[in-house]
Amino acid sequence: MKKVESIFEIIGPIMVGPSSSHTAGAVRIGKIAREILGTKPVKAIILFHGSFAETFRGHGSDKAVVGGILGFSTDDLRIRKALEVAEREGLKIEFKTVDLGEEYHPNTIKIILEDASGLKIQVIGSSIGGGNIIITEINGFETDLSGDYYALIAIHDDKPGMVAKITTILAKHRINIAKMRVSRIKRGALAFSSIEVDHEISKEVVGEIEKIKEVRLVRALKPI
Amino acid sequence: MVDFETLSDLVKLARERDCKIGEIVWEYEAEVEGISKEEVWNKMVKHWNVMKDSIEDGLKESFELPCKITERFAGKFLNAKRVFLDDFMSKVVARALAVSEYNSAMGLVCAAPTAGASGVLPATLCSAAEKLNAKEKDIVLALFTASGIGLVIANKASIAGSEAGCQAEVGAAAAMAAGALVELANSTPEQVDHAVAIALKSIMGLICDPVAGLVISPCIKRNAFGAVLAFLAAEMALAGVKSLIPADEVIEAMGEVGRLMHPDLKETSRGGIATTPTGEKIREKIFKGDF
Ligand code: SF4
Numbered sequence: 106m107k108k109v110e111s112i113f114e115i116i117g118p119i120m121v122g123p124s125s126s127h128t129a130g131a132v133r134i135g136k137i138a139r140e141i142l143g144t145k146p147v148k149a150i151i152l153f154h155g156s157f158a159e160t161f162r163g164h165g166s167d168k169a170v171v172g173g174i175l176g177f178s179t180d181d182l183r184i185r186k187a188l189e190v191a192e193r194e195g196l197k198i199e200f201k202t203v204d205l206g207e208e209y210h211p212n213t214i215k216i217i218l219e220d221a222s223g224l225k226i227q228v229i230g231s232s233i234g235g236g237n238i239i240i241t242e243i244n245g246f247e248t249d250l251s252g253d254y255y256a257l258i259a260i261h262d263d264k265p266g267m268v269a270k271i272t273t274i275l276a277k278h279r280i281n282i283a284k285m286r287v288s289r290i291k292r293g294a295l296a297f298s299s300i301e302v303d304h305e306i307s308k309e310v311v312g313e314i315e316k317i318k319e320v321r322l323v324r325a326l327k328p329i
Numbered sequence: 330m331v332d333f334e335t336l337s338d339l340v341k342l343a344r345e346r347d348c349k350i351g352e353i354v355w356e357y358e359a360e361v362e363g364i365s366k367e368e369v370w371n372k373m374v375k376h377w378n379v380m381k382d383s384i385e386d387g388l389k390e391s392f393e394l395p396c397k398i399t400e401r402f403a404g405k406f407l408n409a410k411r412v413f414l415d416d417f418m419s420k421v422v423a424r425a426l427a428v429s430e431y432n433s434a435m436g437l438v439c440a441a442p443t444a445g446a447s448g449v450l451p452a453t454l455c456s457a458a459e460k461l462n463a464k465e466k467d468i469v470l471a472l473f474t475a476s477g478i479g480l481v482i483a484n485k486a487s488i489a490g491s492e493a494g495c496q497a498e499v500g501a502a503a504a505m506a507a508g509a510l511v512e513l514a515n516s517t518p519e520q521v522d523h524a525v526a527i528a529l530k531s532i533m534g535l536i537c538d539p540v541a542g543l544v545i546s547p548c549i550k551r552n553a554f555g556a557v558l559a560f561l562a563a564e565m566a567l568a569g570v571k572s573l574i575p576a577d578e579v580i581e582a583m584g585e586v587g588r589l590m591h592p593d594l595k596e597t598s599r600g601g602i603a604t605t606p607t608g609e610k611i612r613e614k615i616f617k618g619d620f
Contacts, residue, residue: 108483112479113372115441116479121435122447122544123444125443160615163543235443
């Protein structure tokens with residue numbers, strides 16, 4: 106197996122500069138956070154850790170994350186004006202620098218998003234080079250999403266049979282599971298499932314999973 | 330199924346089929362991604378268009394470099410009175426500077442192989458195409474050649490400054506461009522191998538030491554040097570100059586040098602020109618938000 110398979114990882118991506126890790130990666134982390142919130146954010150707190158804390162302005166990482174939160178892709182030139190667009194759309198932004206600790210990758214961002222109804226999510230992601238990212242934490246739950254695949258994420262009660270309930274619905278809709286991971290902070294409280302799949306997950310499927318009583322939050326993510 | 334691990338695989342396949350290395354890489358991509366060759370072709374055309382536009386925008390658009398660390402030089406260089414270089418080479422240099430400056434200022438570029446080194450391929454291929462009267466299809470094929478070379482480098486060594494220094498970014502770009510240039514000039518597959526080897530060993534050991542961690546200094550000027558180096562390596566290979574060490578071994582050696590390189594010299598801005606007194610002063614200013 107090659108580390109890199111597609112030549113478009115060599116010639117490409119097409120992106121807004123200057124840095125695949127500090128700009129393109131930052132856009133992608135912002136975009137995933139937006140998808141996890143699932144609604145229009147009205148408030149964003151963005152915390153830069155490590156190398157990001159030092160250079161986020163010069164690399165445009167600030168505009169990049171906000172662009173991602175606004176739903177822009179890495180090749181969208183509106184990223185340059187993301188701060189202005191955010192203001193126009195009524196999205197309040199706060200930038201901070203933070204020391205999350207040694208165990209975090211030097212290019213890490215923590216994002217807290219809130220929508221008008223008060224729904225709040227918190228995402229920690231690292232930009233690990235070449236525009237590749239890894240989401241390491243969602244609402245305090247450990248994860249390892251890459252944003253490269255379709256995925257389903259769910260926060261649900263930590264009870265036996267929960268995962269089976271979700272995967273049964275996926276199987277019924279013939280959605281093939283590529284990788285899955287369950288994590289929890291405390292036994293018997295809440296658990297978090299992330300399931301990477303081969304195909305797009307429809308609204309209908311998400312609706313069915315939402316109906317499971319013990320499921321608190323469910324989102325279908327697209328590759329970004 | 331066409332597959333390749335090394336540059337010598339590519340040379341061998343091109344020999345067996347009596348075709349260009351670019352054609353092998355084109356077919357490989359279609360197979361590995363499970364899409365049609367036509368789709369792959371169109372995708373590459375799209376990438377080429379972004380490269381071309383980035384040259385134009387980099388020369389024309391009005392923008393400033395972030396934090397006003399330095400001024401823009403591409404236009405100034407293009408219009409200056411020539412002392413040593415001829416017009417052709419001057420254009421190559423101006424174009425590489427232009428794309429690289431545009432990248433620093435959040436312009437739209439095509440990473441090749443990275444955003445930091447994105448000036449080398451557009452500048453070399455665009456200028457070579459003009460000189461050789463090449464058609465778009467020839468350039469696109471040359472981009473496949475370049476990407477095949479880059480794929481080998483990425484898998485056998487690295488294309489990340491944080492892993493192996495600038496030899497893996499601007500160095501890889503120069504090697505990719507050198508191979509693409511000779512094939513654009515109708516070389517043999519073996520000449521591609523020599524061009525890659527000559528280019529990469531001539532830039533081996535180059536560290537990654539961006540001032541204040543920003544893709545500005547030394548990155549922008551290094552793109553111009555990478556582009557010139559690519560032409561030099563290509564011209565040599567086309568003239569029949571051979572590399573004593575085959576390209577695959579040079580690539581492995583570059584990866585090894587990258588592993589041996591001290592972490593302070595790999596994108597951390599803890600060494601090289603980043604920690605010169607002037608480099609430090611700029612970093613402090615930016616960190617304080619004073620610019
Ligand atoms: S010095 Fe470092 S950041 Fe700049 S182009 Fe070279 S590898 Fe990239």
